[in-house]
Amino acid sequence: MLLSALIGTLEQGLVYGIMALGVYITYRILHFADLTVDGSFPLGAAVAARFIADGGSPLMGTVLAMAAGMLAGLTTGFLNTKLKISGLLSGILTMTALYSVNLRIMGRANIPLLRKPTLVSWFGERGMAPWVLFLITLVLIKLLLDLFLKTEVGFAIRATGDNEQMIRSCGVNTDGMKLVGLGLANCLVALSGALVAQYQGFADVGMGVGTVVAGLASVIAGQALVRFPGLGWATTGVIIGSLIYRGAIFAALRLGLAPTDLKLITAVLVVVALSGPVWSSSVAKFGGGKRRATNIPAA
Amino acid sequence: MLRISQLRKVFANGTGVEMTALDNISLEVRTGDFITVIGSNGAGKSTLLNVIAGVYDVDEGEIWIDGVNVTNQPEYRRAHLIGRVFQDPMIGTAASMTIEENLAMAMKRCSPLRLAPGVTPQDRSRFRELLAVLGLGLEDRLQEPVGLLSGGQRQALTLLMATISNPKLLLLDEHTAALDPKTGEMIGELTNKIVKNRELTVLMVTHDLRQALEFGNRTIMMDQGQIILDLRDPERAAMTVDDLLDQFEAVRGKRLLDDRVLLV
Numbered sequence: 249m250l251l252s253a254l255i256g257t258l259e260q261g262l263v264y265g266i267m268a269l270g271v272y273i274t275y276r277i278l279h280f281a282d283l284t285v286d287g288s289f290p291l292g293a294a295v296a297a298r299f300i301a302d303g304g305s306p307l308m309g310t311v312l313a314m315a316a317g318m319l320a321g322l323t324t325g326f327l328n329t330k331l332k333i334s335g336l337l338s339g340i341l342t343m344t345a346l347y348s349v350n351l352r353i354m355g356r357a358n359i360p361l362l363r364k365p366t367l368v369s370w371f372g373e374r375g376m377a378p379w380v381l382f383l384i385t386l387v388l389i390k391l392l393l394d395l396f397l398k399t400e401v402g403f404a405i406r407a408t409g410d411n412e413q414m415i416r417s418c419g420v421n422t423d424g425m426k427l428v429g430l431g432l433a434n435c436l437v438a439l440s441g442a443l444v445a446q447y448q449g450f451a452d453v454g455m456g457v458g459t460v461v462a463g464l465a466s467v468i469a470g471q472a473l474v475r476f477p478g479l480g481w482a483t484t485g486v487i488i489g490s491l492i493y494r495g496a497i498f499a500a501l502r503l504g505l506a507p508t509d510l511k512l513i514t515a516v517l518v519v520v521a522l523s524g525p526v527w528s529s530s531v532a533k534f535g536g537g538k539r540r541a542t543n544i545p546a547a
Numbered sequence: 548m549l550r551i552s553q554l555r556k557v558f559a560n561g562t563g564v565e566m567t568a569l570d571n572i573s574l575e576v577r578t579g580d581f582i583t584v585i586g587s588n589g590a591g592k593s594t595l596l597n598v599i600a601g602v603y604d605v606d607e608g609e610i611w612i613d614g615v616n617v618t619n620q621p622e623y624r625r626a627h628l629i630g631r632v633f634q635d636p637m638i639g640t641a642a643s644m645t646i647e648e649n650l651a652m653a654m655k656r657c658s659p660l661r662l663a664p665g666v667t668p669q670d671r672s673r674f675r676e677l678l679a680v681l682g683l684g685l686e687d688r689l690q691e692p693v694g695l696l697s698g699g700q701r702q703a704l705t706l707l708m709a710t711i712s713n714p715k716l717l718l719l720d721e722h723t724a725a726l727d728p729k730t731g732e733m734i735g736e737l738t739n740k741i742v743k744n745r746e747l748t749v750l751m752v753t754h755d756l757r758q759a760l761e762f763g764n765r766t767i768m769m770d771q772g773q774i775i776l777d778l779r780d781p782e783r784a785a786m787t788v789d790d791l792l793d794q795f796e797a798v799r800g801k802r803l804l805d806d807r808v809l810l811v
């Protein structure tokens with residue numbers, strides 16, 4: 249009983265870890281607080297669920313979901329770079345619009361996938377648990393992302409988040425790099441949404457609420473725990489952060505907290521983590537202790 | 548090489564008051580010219596470099612670099628022609644990225660971005676050679692984030708990055724001003740060395756009048772958005788700082804007012 253619950257937690261940590269990697273790209277690399285995520289996650293679920301429910305192949309449905317997520321990211325990027333709407337508002341606008349779009353795609357508020365062939369059931373028929381699918385996908389994406397961030401395009405995206413003026417003077421169109429980053433990030437988020445829908449056996453129009461905060465919690469937790477230098481460790485940290493976040497939720501539920509309180513708890517956790525530097529410096533001021541050296545942003 | 552004709556740039560501030568930062572500027576720069584640019588605060592020196600680089604659009608006039616009209620090109624399109632170093636050492640490099648990654652981005656400014664590895668082993672050995680010339684020991688720290696370097700080290704790296712792809716034009720905006728005197732002098736010497744080696748064409752803004760006369764082969768003085776003096780060698784070579792100040796007074800009818808100008 250406990251074991252299967254733990255495996256369920258592991259599976260959630262892995263499948264939501266894909267989303268967390270997307271949030272890592274926008275939040276940590278592009279320094280762009282992208283709220284599109286709350287819309288692109290259910291978008292991925294909606295596209296995949298609708299396609300599968302209508303008799304399409306689950307693989308194709310998942311690929312379509314990724315494409316849809318990329319389009320959502322590009323929309324936010326377009327609003328921000330071409331129409332000069334602030335990054336935060338661009339994401340909120342896309343997210344809001346996506347609520348209607350998702351309902352249109354689904355045709356109703358909830359699509360059940362029971363007894364439909366899904367990627368999860370395809371693996372199940374071959375005797376493999378969902379976590380195998382999620383682990384393979386997540387590790388593959390992490391390794392590809394690590395490689396990508398070391399390419400010329402990857403350098404340009406990282407520099408766009410770090411010092412726009414510098415990379416523009418190196419001849420890079422920074423607007424283009426923001427589009428690539430946002431598109432890629434939301435592609436991963438939608439993939440995560442598509443897999444979650446197939447895993448839990450339904451897509452629901454409300455399933456995106458709080459996704460971005462959960463992603464941030466994972467990214468921040470990972471960054472706090474994995475402090476080795478280098479990009480490979482940073483993405484590993486995001487995955488570990490996602491596992492720990494799901495583990496913390498599991499523990500909270502076992503302690504008797506209502507599932508409906510989880511979003512509040514997550515938000516409080518993120519607030520505490522983000523305000524950590526403020527706390528530690530005021531503690532240092534009053535306690536006369538040595539102030540921690542400011543972190544070099546971990547690549 | 549660089550031809551600027553009748554350039555005007557007007558800034559409108561929030562209250563609707565207009566500020567003419569560049570007022571009918573024309574300038575002809577020959578290949579290999581090393582021009583020092585001086586003038587009081589707000590004279591338009593930085594604005595001139597910024598419009599050449601494409602940071603700001605101009606209101607009137609044209610800019611030609613190496614036979615190409617770049618007036619309406621966005622900054623990133625003409626970036627392969629231009630290397631820049633700013634006063635603030637933080638501006639020229641990406642702090643979270645390593646020394647070799649920064650150099651690689653600067654080196655590939657001429658070519659379109661690919662999905663190929665950003666730094667190759669050949670790149671690395673080339674970077675090591677180039678960094679060794681700086682004499683700062685950076686050649687052994689290729690994989691360290693630039694954020695760990697001192698201001699002077701970062702400025703030296705920026706200078707290397709600005710010149711690594713042999714740009715047509717090197718724009719220096721008070722690039723030694725924010726450094727302590729010794730480091731500033733080191734960066735100054737480095738600038739001369741690199742410019743001589745590569746036979747670059749340079750515009751260098753400085754508040755140090757002595758440096759303005761020592762460096763390069765030509766000096767222009769700006770005031771209120773105009774070029775009011777244009778001095779070339781050999782006359783320039785014979786001039787002293789006092790001569791410069793006298794010349795300014797003769798043209799403008801007032802002393803060169805500038806808290807940052809070094810008079811001695």
Ligand SMILES: Nc1ncnc2c1ncn2[C@@H]1O[C@H](COP(=O)(O)OP(=O)(O)OP(=O)(O)O)[C@@H](O)[C@H]1O
Pocket residue numbers: 558559560566567568586587588589590591592593594595
């Ligand atoms: N982005 C801007 N917006 C509005 N006004 C500007 C802007 N940039 C420059 N100016 C104005 O244009 C004028 C010229 O400024 P500029 O920075 O070119 O002077 P400068 O010669 O470089 O001065 P300094 O020696 O102080 O660096 C100034 O009056 C300045 O206030």
Ligand SMILES: [Mg+2]
Pocket residue numbers: 592593594720
């Ligand atoms: Mg200036």
